[in-house]
Amino acid sequence: MDLDVRNITKTYGPVTALNDLSLTIPAGSLTCFLGPSGCGKTTLLRVIAGLETADSGHIMLGSEDLSDTPPSERNFGVVFQSYSLFPNLTAIRNVQYGLECRGWSRARRRERAREMLDLVHLGDQADKLPEQMSGGQQQRIAIARALAPEPSLLLLDEPLSALDAKVRAGLRGEIRNIQQQFGITTVMVTHDQNEALEMADQIVVLRDGEIEQVGTARDLYAHPKTQFVADFIGAINLLPVSATPDGGARYGEATLSLTGALDGATTLGLRPEAITLGGSGEPGENALTCTVAGTRFMGNLQHVDLRPDCAPGQSLTVEMNGLVQAPGAGEKIVARFPSRALQVLR
Numbered sequence: 528m529d530l531d532v533r534n535i536t537k538t539y540g541p542v543t544a545l546n547d548l549s550l551t552i553p554a555g556s557l558t559c560f561l562g563p564s565g566c567g568k569t570t571l572l573r574v575i576a577g578l579e580t581a582d583s584g585h586i587m588l589g590s591e592d593l594s595d596t597p598p599s600e601r602n603f604g605v606v607f608q609s610y611s612l613f614p615n616l617t618a619i620r621n622v623q624y625g626l627e628c629r630g631w632s633r634a635r636r637r638e639r640a641r642e643m644l645d646l647v648h649l650g651d652q653a654d655k656l657p658e659q660m661s662g663g664q665q666q667r668i669a670i671a672r673a674l675a676p677e678p679s680l681l682l683l684d685e686p687l688s689a690l691d692a693k694v695r696a697g698l699r700g701e702i703r704n705i706q707q708q709f710g711i712t713t714v715m716v717t718h719d720q721n722e723a724l725e726m727a728d729q730i731v732v733l734r735d736g737e738i739e740q741v742g743t744a745r746d747l748y749a750h751p752k753t754q755f756v757a758d759f760i761g762a763i764n765l766l767p768v769s770a771t772p773d774g775g776a777r778y779g780e781a782t783l784s785l786t787g788a789l790d791g792a793t794t795l796g797l798r799p800e801a802i803t804l805g806g807s808g809e810p811g812e813n814a815l816t817c818t819v820a821g822t823r824f825m826g827n828l829q830h831v832d833l834r835p836d837c838a839p840g841q842s843l844t845v846e847m848n849g850l851v852q853a854p855g856a857g858e859k860i861v862a863r864f865p866s867r868a869l870q871v872l873r
């Protein structure tokens with residue numbers, strides 16, 4: 528069943544953490560709440576979980592209004608950033624705990640907990656205490672514990688942010704596999720755009736308690752509507768422009784051709800990988816003569832920083848394959864990009 532967040536407002540004194548926010552989380556999807564610190568991600572997750580009470584609005588699961596249902600009766604699994612396992616209980620007892628509260632028989636509890644531990648590849652760690660396990664293992668136990676009672680919704684609050692990069696990368700894939708295997712509707716809070724891009728079916732970008740844009744990772748990357756989204760998801764060049772009478776965009780002394788209209792916007796976005804350097808180009812392509820300011824080598828990739836001759840004070844970053852010989856600082860070079868690569872941003 529879809530989860531519907533309807534017109535939720537939540538204030539803390541003078542702070543409006545969520546402002547009349549509405550959203551559908553499709554059944555079986557993994558939806559990420561993404562945004563900078565303080566934008567309201569955790570508050571929204573906690574309102575869905577029932578751990579916070581909204582000032583107004585409703586949380587609907589299918590046709591059922593859960594707004595007044597206590598968290599313990601919502602049948603949602605919740606995993607927090609801090610693993611929050613019971614320190615005095617072994618891994619398997621931690622997983623069994625929620626089942627005990629729900630009245631499962633001893634035999635069923637044991638069987639289900641074993642199944643869940645195997646699912647997170649920790650079947651051989653069943654009798655360890657949390658302190659005897661790594662952070663990644665503890666978080667996998669927390670996930671097993673959340674899934675054990677067959678929740679209708681899985682809520683993950685920055686579940687990977689306390690882990691080191693390699694463990695994080697592994698667990699991303701593991702969570703996604705489990706989510707798809709069970710088809711469980713999942714909401715995950717993260718401030719890590721890569722995590723959201725890699726894992727989510729749907730990304731909800733939040734800003735100051737409101738939704739800035741909702742879409743798939745590809746949508747948001749290829750068609751950001753605002754500078755905020757463009758800048759938050761992936762790297763982008765922001766070009767200040769003004770409209771020309773013939774529907775183009777004036778960028779310094781140059782006129783750029785666009786596929787759409789500026790419609791009053793004054794900024795264009797251009798992804799670094801959409802720019803090519805040198806060559807003869809294609810008809811209709813934008814071409815700007817630039818001076819190379821420098822190159823940043825990152826192994827598989829390199830970023831070349833350019834100063835466009837047409838727009839003093841501006842810069843453009845180009846992303847190139849790390850194996851290709853980059854132009855040297857001070858060289859003159861033509862930067863080319865098709866009109867469809869220019870994104871009109873609000």
Ligand SMILES: Nc1ncnc2c1ncn2[C@@H]1O[C@H](COP(=O)(O)OP(=O)(O)OP(=O)(O)O)[C@@H](O)[C@H]1O
Nearest residue numbers: 539542544562563564565566567568569570571718
């Ligand atoms: N218990 C609280 N009391 C007062 N203000 C709160 C409380 N919880 C959250 N806020 C405020 O509400 C706003 C949203 O906070 P929230 O924790 O939801 O943001 P977030 O996007 O999850 O941030 P972070 O990524 O830093 O966790 C912030 O301005 C925060 O200071």
